[in-house]
Amino acid sequence: MIDPFAIEDGTEVPPPSGPAPEDLLAGLNPEQTEAVRTTEGAVLVLSGAGTGKTRVLTTRLAYLLAGGFVQPWQCLAVTFTNRAAREMRERVTEIVGADAASVALGTFHSLGARMLRRDGERIGLPRDFTILDADDQLRLIKQVAVGMGLDPKRWPPQALSSVIQRWKDRGVGPDQVGADPGAEYAGGRAVAVYRAYQDELARLSACDFGDLLLKCLELFRAAPDVLARYQRRFRYILVDEYQDTNVAQGLWLKALSMGHRNLCCVGDDDQSIYSWRGAEVGNILRFTHDFPGARVIRLETNYRSTGHILAAASALIAHNADRMGKTLRPASGDWGEKVKVRGVWTGEDEARVVVEEAEALQRRGTPLSEIAVLVRAGYQTRAFEERLMSQGVPYRVVGGPRFYERQEIRDAVAYLRLIRQPADDLAFERIVNLPRRGIGDATVEQVRERARATGTPMTRAAEEMIARNDLSARARGALSRFLADVGDWRAFAATADARGLLSEVLEGSGYLDMWRQDKSPDAPGRVENLKELLAALDEFADLGEFLEYVSLVMENQGGDETDRLSVMTLHAAKGLEFDRVFLPGWEDGIFPNQRALDETGAKGLEEERRLAHVGLTRARKGVTVTFAAARRIYGQWQNNMPSRFIDDLPEDHIERISESGMGGSLPLARSAAPAFAAAPPSVGAAGKEGAYARGQRVFHDKFGYGEVRAVDGNKLEIAFDKAGLKKVMAGFVAPA
DNA sequence: CATCTACAGGTTTTT
DNA sequence: CCTGTAGATG
Numbered sequence A: 001m002i003d004p005f006a007i008e009d010g011t012e013v014p015p016p017s018g019p020a021p022e023d024l025l026a027g028l029n030p031e032q033t034e035a036v037r038t039t040e041g042a043v044l045v046l047s048g049a050g051t052g053k054t055r056v057l058t059t060r061l062a063y064l065l066a067g068g069f070v071q072p073w074q075c076l077a078v079t080f081t082n083r084a085a086r087e088m089r090e091r092v093t094e095i096v097g098a099d100a101a102s103v104a105l106g107t108f109h110s111l112g113a114r115m116l117r118r119d120g121e122r123i124g125l126p127r128d129f130t131i132l133d134a135d136d137q138l139r140l141i142k143q144v145a146v147g148m149g150l151d152p153k154r155w156p157p158q159a160l161s162s163v164i165q166r167w168k169d170r171g172v173g174p175d176q177v178g179a180d181p182g183a184e185y186a187g188g189r190a191v192a193v194y195r196a197y198q199d200e201l202a203r204l205s206a207c208d209f210g211d212l213l214l215k216c217l218e219l220f221r222a223a224p225d226v227l228a229r230y231q232r233r234f235r236y237i238l239v240d241e242y243q244d245t246n247v248a249q250g251l252w253l254k255a256l257s258m259g260h261r262n263l264c265c266v267g268d269d270d271q272s273i274y275s276w277r278g279a280e281v282g283n284i285l286r287f288t289h290d291f292p293g294a295r296v297i298r299l300e301t302n303y304r305s306t307g308h309i310l311a312a313a314s315a316l317i318a319h320n321a322d323r324m325g326k327t328l329r330p331a332s333g334d335w336g337e338k339v340k341v342r343g344v345w346t347g348e349d350e351a352r353v354v355v356e357e358a359e360a361l362q363r364r365g366t367p368l369s370e371i372a373v374l375v376r377a378g379y380q381t382r383a384f385e386e387r388l389m390s391q392g393v394p395y396r397v398v399g400g401p402r403f404y405e406r407q408e409i410r411d412a413v414a415y416l417r418l419i420r421q422p423a424d425d426l427a428f429e430r431i432v433n434l435p436r437r438g439i440g441d442a443t444v445e446q447v448r449e450r451a452r453a454t455g456t457p458m459t460r461a462a463e464e465m466i467a468r469n470d471l472s473a474r475a476r477g478a479l480s481r482f483l484a485d486v487g488d489w490r491a492f493a494a495t496a497d498a499r500g501l502l503s504e505v506l507e508g509s510g511y512l513d514m515w516r517q518d519k520s521p522d523a524p525g526r527v528e529n530l531k532e533l534l535a536a537l538d539e540f541a542d543l544g545e546f547l548e549y550v551s552l553v554m555e556n557q558g559g560d561e562t563d564r565l566s567v568m569t570l571h572a573a574k575g576l577e578f579d580r581v582f583l584p585g586w587e588d589g590i591f592p593n594q595r596a597l598d599e600t601g602a603k604g605l606e607e608e609r610r611l612a613h614v615g616l617t618r619a620r621k622g623v624t625v626t627f628a629a630a631r632r633i634y635g636q637w638q639n640n641m642p643s644r645f646i647d648d649l650p651e652d653h654i655e656r657i658s659e660s661g662m663g664g665s666l667p668l669a670r671s672a673a674p675a676f677a678a679a680p681p682s683v684g685a686a687g688k689e690g691a692y693a694r695g696q697r698v699f700h701d702k703f704g705y706g707e708v709r710a711v712d713g714n715k716l717e718i719a720f721d722k723a724g725l726k727k728v729m730a731g732f733v734a735p736a
Numbered sequence B: 001c002a003t004c005t006a007c008a009g010g011t012t013t014t015t
Numbered sequence C: 001c002c003t004g005t006a007g008a009t010g
Helices: A021-025 A032-037 A051-066 A082-102 A106-123 A132-147 A158-167 A192-202 A209-223 A224-233 A247-257 A306-315 A347-363 A378-391 A409-421 A424-432 A441-454 A456-467 A471-497 A498-508 A511-517 A523-537 A543-552 A592-615
Strands: A043-047 A073-080 A104-107 A236-239 A263-267 A295-299 A339-345 A371-376 A395-397 A565-570 A578-583 A619-633 A636-639 A654-657 A697-700 A704-710 A716-722 A726-727 A731-735
Touching: A021 A032, A021 A051, A021 A636, A032 A051, A032 A082, A032 A192, A032 A295, A032 A424, A043 A051, A051 A073, A051 A082, A051 A236, A051 A263, A073 A082, A073 A106, A082 A104, A104 A106, A104 A697, A106 A209, A106 A224, A106 A247, A106 A543, A132 A158, A132 A192, A132 A424, A158 A192, A158 A209, A158 A247, A209 A224, A209 A247, A224 A247, A236 A247, A247 A263, A306 A339, A306 A471, A306 A592, A306 A619, A339 A347, A347 A378, A347 A578, A347 A619, A371 A378, A378 A565, A409 A424, A409 A471, A409 A511, A409 A543, A424 A441, A424 A456, A441 A471, A471 A498, A498 A511, A498 A523, A498 A543, A511 A523, A523 A543, A592 A619, A592 A636
Parallel strands: A043 A263, A043 A295, A073 A104, A073 A236, A236 A263, A339 A619, A339 A654, A371 A565, A371 A578, A395 A565, A578 A619
Antiparallel strands: A619 A636, A697 A704, A697 A731, A704 A716, A716 A726
16 A cells, blocks of 8 residues: 555655646536535535535545545545445546546445454454344344343334444444433343343454444544544545434544544535434534534535426425525526426325326336336335336336345355354354255254353354254254355365355255245246356455455346336435426325324424425426325225425415316315215226136236136236246236 | 244335 | 234144
């Protein structure tokens, strides 16, 4: 590594590579220019939706580098998502070239992990610690809590886990909990669970996601020299999505920036929608207090949306009290279309109407990829999926499980982890009986018991139990066969490359065969994913490096070029934009969500409103807000009032649409609803009952060809050739 | 130890 | 309504 002091000595400043800094400013507006050029000191760039935030961020980084006054590795750029990090790296590379490669650029978590790998030994964290994801974390907390005698029914591990995570988000270790919120949870024993969980993590040489920051803070406290080194090194720090940082991340940034004090945070308090995940809007609201003398620069010129959309969004968000205040101004004078507000009778009507409008837009030339349906909660996607599927409109649901969160990937990774790290008990437990090899819960429990009693890893405990003949003959045989296999793989790992190793493991263990023989419809996809994992391994010489990549960075392969409409949650839509956006389910209780209201009151309502603001500002040219008078939720008919957010939209900028042929009696104002007390008329949207008969051959988009076994109204029971017996709505199949 | 049945519970989820 | 999990059963 290059000596960071080479530049500060001022002797050999390398000549600027690429463009001159001032040339980069062409095309920026005055605020953007100011945000780029104010390189010294603390700067908060309040960047409203569509105001060119990414452009400012990348230009600012390029501007620093292009001057040649700072080495790339003296710049720290922090994002939340890998996607954002990748995009920033790509865009800066386009501007300044290869220099961009050595900028310390990444997510909070990956940068934290890098620091801990380097210096974590100073706080007793081995260099090769394992990174646990949410699933591992939950299993471990559950184990610990149950081990302490807590009834998982009364104190769900899930809840304990979130209490502990909130502590970590706030930078609070087990010894610092004090009177922190949540301290009373589980009769005050949550703290003890936290402490035991941390002990357990230490025993496993593991960190969960929260630890990647929490342990950095601990490191900075315990080893001031290490902190000082980072402080000297990072002369310029750049942070994206600052409104989403939690307390720990805020402290992390503050600590690192104390050397040169050049900290630039970009964010938008009006897009803070992750407080329930520990994000602390206070970080942005208190910025000038935390960094006295800080400059605040507002970006308010919106280059994305037409006038009516912006006017509606601005008026809506103006109803929030807790904000720094910003007004989006349209860059163009184009008012465009008013925001459509459309009431319908039922949830099915809503899906039908939305899909019809989307199809009409497509006919008039809007690509499906420029149309999005943004819902409040995941369960709402279903109605739209059904309708889109039956209409044959290509669509994608964004935001399924991440690649590395998939069961099959985690299983494969667990094999690798166990091979590399025999003490990885979580990996051991995960795959010891997967595929089934006759090592049941009872046996695993015995091994765990002995491991706990003797303070050894489970692998070791299992070996000892075999040697001492502590087990039933069956279990003993199965377990020793498993351990022998792992031993063989471990030996193999010494010579083979990563891909060869995993390939051998997946075949030799029977894991791949397990999925190949599985009859469920998603099994082939899992086999595909495993192949993808194998292919990804080619890029890595070192298994450890790969495991880090898999647990922190790896994403679903995009690779989908077909023109599809997007369906996703509002949360997933943040940072994206589309020509046309549909915002369904604007009904009190759904959006704003009832639980948000119940649990966090006025604060919750404001966050819901920010979510609505995010939704509206995703659209360039058109927004359609819809609400249904009644919908079936969990099989129960429920009448709803139109969302109070509809009242926040100024009449001048919206167009209320009444359904034709429905008597014009739809509740277009809140006072008119709920519209009816009894069940609404059934629409029968899902299909033509009686169109299918037993024995008929049919085709289904997902499951392929099959034969109808039974007909029950519009539900069919079909024996699919590949996917097996399924119950399917008649609307989803076509005669074959 | 695997498979079946009963039953609770169902907001959002960047790492 | 439907899905995931706990416990009882073979």
